[in-house]
Amino acid sequence: MSGSTTAPSGVSNLRLPTPTLDAESQSLLQSISAQGGYAYARMAALAVAGDQSAAEAARDMAWEQLHSGPWHSVLPVWRDAYSMACLHVAKFHFAAGEFVEALGALDMGLIMGGMLLRKDLHDSVVFVSSESRKKSLEGSGDSNGEKLVPEVPVDLNEVLKILPCRSLTCRRVEKRSSLSMEGFLRDYFQRDTPVVITNCMAHWPARTKWNNLDYLNAVAGNRTVPVEVGKNYLCTDWKQELVTFSKFLERIRTKKTSSAEPTYLAQHPLFDQINELRDDICIPDYCFVGGGELQSLNAWFGPAGTVTPLHHDPHHNILAQVVGKKYVRLYPSSLQDELYPYSETMLCNSSQVDLDNIDKTEFPKAMELEFMDCILEEGEMLYIPPKWWHYVRSLTMSFSVSFWWSNETDSSSS
């Protein structure tokens, strides 16, 4: 690719190649105009002619359309319009050598925009990141390779003080080393039984790379990611924010948010967004048991003290613990009534029972239930069968990846 040769002094000739945008612009603008977006189309044309403020105005107009009603009712053409405007804005920043701003605009396009220009957005991220890295290497000395999670064993007595009551007193989830596929299928998958698999991810590049702050900052520092702030998603003061990955790392490293209000990068398809991090992980072979399809890969990255409250999901799940440790408690799906799910459709897979502080009067049936639990250590994977209730609390700073997959019958009927 061309476009990054040295420019005459004071003039930049950094140019972002966007072949899909170039090919699709005209027909996309026609579709936008057909939806009444004449002002947007005018601004987009001015942006192409070199007017940065017009590019920003077009982006604001598309943003307004994205927020004009419920997400499912937003016309796909406006999501593509938003991506288009983000690409225009990114081009201006890139040309000015403003790489952080360029990446910010591209990430917003990836997070909020449509599918049409996704390849251009991804390729542009790679292009800008490589320029940005060249620049930062010019001025940097040796990295100190600071570890995110030091290798300090957790003190079980201390841990028990913060875990829900009765933790580690019932049945422990079985731990199996290098479990074979047959063993997994026969003893766990077909029996609807959780298991922790040990010695199964030493080959993942992530196991060495993700505990290194400099590495994470270098590959993702300038990228924008959605994070959750607050005790957990069931609390009223819970909110979502968009921040750069480096700001997020700084927050969790220096504990700038209180432990009552942790910042959690939770259930985010980070690996669709940041290809270099995707290259650091491997899809476990266990996810192909049952002949179904992989449904989603999500990142769960945060400080000690994040809590994912008791809930269940419809898919098979391997929760792979890359860095740090988590406590996980599991209840079988048969205990639906005893766990008092919310009645609202949006929350019907979440329990009203707060395991950290059970209200005995309101939820008496939840008190003496049998459960399974474990401390999921770095380098271990936990299999959670579909519909099993699970509660997860991080005991150290922690970075995990979940792999959800469906049964063959689910995939063929969907």
Ligand SMILES: O=C(O)CCC(=O)C(=O)O
């Ligand atoms: O790790 C967590 O905080 C929650 C993980 C989870 O709920 C899942 O993988 O379904």
